[in-house]
Amino acid sequence: MIEDYIKSHMTSKGRIVNYAIHIDDINNFHAHLMSTTREVDKSELEFAKKNVIGRTWNDDDFLEGLRKGWADTANTHLAKLDHQVRIDHRTLSAQRDEAIEQFEMATTVEAKAEALSRAVSLDRPAIQHIWRSKLDTEEGKALREVQQDRRDLQLIIAEETKRSVLSLPQEIVLNNFTPKKIK
Template sequence: MYRMELNYISRDGGKKGKQRDAAKQGHGFSATAAAAYRSGGIVTDHRTGEVHDYTRKRRIGHTEIVVPPGAPSWASHREALWNAVEAAEARKDARLAHEFIVALPYGLTKEQEIEMVRDLAQSIADRHGLPVDFAIHKDDPKKWDGSVKGIVGSHAHLLMPTRELTPEGFSKVKGREFIDRKLGPKTLRYWREQWALIGNTHMERAGLGERWDHRTLSVQREDALERGDLAAAEELDRLPGVHIGAAATALERQGIDTYWGNLNRIILAKNAERRLGHERKRIEESMAALEHRLAELRAAQEADATQPEPSDDDPRWAAFERTFMHAAQFEHDLSLTVLAAPLAGLKARFAAYMDTAAEQGMTPEMFAQACAKGMAEQDRRAMQEQAARDADPQPPQEDSPVATPAP
């Protein structure tokens, strides 16, 4: 599952108003607290004297700091790094750090996960001149609603200051690439694409079959429709879920409905409705195709019932027989009694006769006309011969048993 989101750490908790959360936690928001929490370690805030101890935090897999080229040595020490970040910001509502949260694919070893996240962190450090403090966490084995997950994966936090780090220390000018109205969205799109490329490279190297696509579900669905991949388009026809956060998750597991939990439930219901809609459409299309096929079979059966039985010997016999019977009876006035025997004999040898006629360019209908005409002429000759015999009878032979001696 692909995931990359961008958050930020601010002294006042940000525009969404986290002061109440800060009061419950017993401390304000700071870069030192954020670093301690994500690393599961101890970081003392030199500005306030507060010690942030998260050594009891579970599911911390690996922590590491990568720095840009030419960074001072103290930047690789977590407490020194984030106290320097705090010292560089004077405003009480200062934005202290940015954070990427990324999901890791299932099936990687711990070493492969570290290498994959380190690849992303070093790319960020090199491009923006920022130290990146990253931590890999095991996912919570329970979902936000308290149900147990089938597969427990990992995710990573990549915490970075808002100012470029030079050999002399942090820049006096705050970087704008993550917060500017025009540059910010472009920066996020760039790193979402880069994370997909990095992830696909590492998954291929690890022999995994999964591949990531950083684009939105709607864009991926349109692409699948253009390719004609209807199955993929159907699977992508869903609304993305929302990340409800630790505070809302804790309330949900106590049975208390939250805004983000309710929103997630609405999304799940709408996605289930869409899946049922696709399933209903498939069933309706299958039934329509079946009914169409049954109608075709019924029509073919009815058509076969109205057609004369074709010849077992040659498919051309039906056309020949139909034309021959019409010509013999209505054009040459031959009786059915006369036609029965010759027609039966002709049918037995029809294929050979028809092949010969076809070589001469005759169709079954033309051959039928010729046969009818020939049979009519033969019948007339027979009748003429019989008439001649009747008009001139031969005298009986002397040895004939009917001959009588002359008186």
């Protein structure tokens, strides 16, 4: 998977990439990628004299493309292995906004309940990075536990929201929770 990603999104664009896969913790498989910020020349034997393409590799659009590329590559490999989980490179806020749009466009109670549940599950702060040096400390473990508890609580609230929506009369749900005017 990592080689597929590197070939598709980095070396094919002239970058040199070195990677290492770390399995030092059974719960934290990860890879480190180290890359150039200069493109190689046409001979692929040395760096280009003018670093034109390489200058764009720190642009926000290029970095966003790398993030999307990782999500797409990982999701392709997850699907090949019949895993149901998927990766989304976008912020929680962007994903939540999309779920709210899906709620507004949904035409069935079930679809509305599912979209609203997803929006609620995403209405939380992102889990913050904890430096490895702090991860194994009491402070780091406590911080990670609080973050995971917050995420887990939001998932429970999302499931309760879904059940609540499904228990409402269909007319109320399909009219976006706005009651009809009394004549």
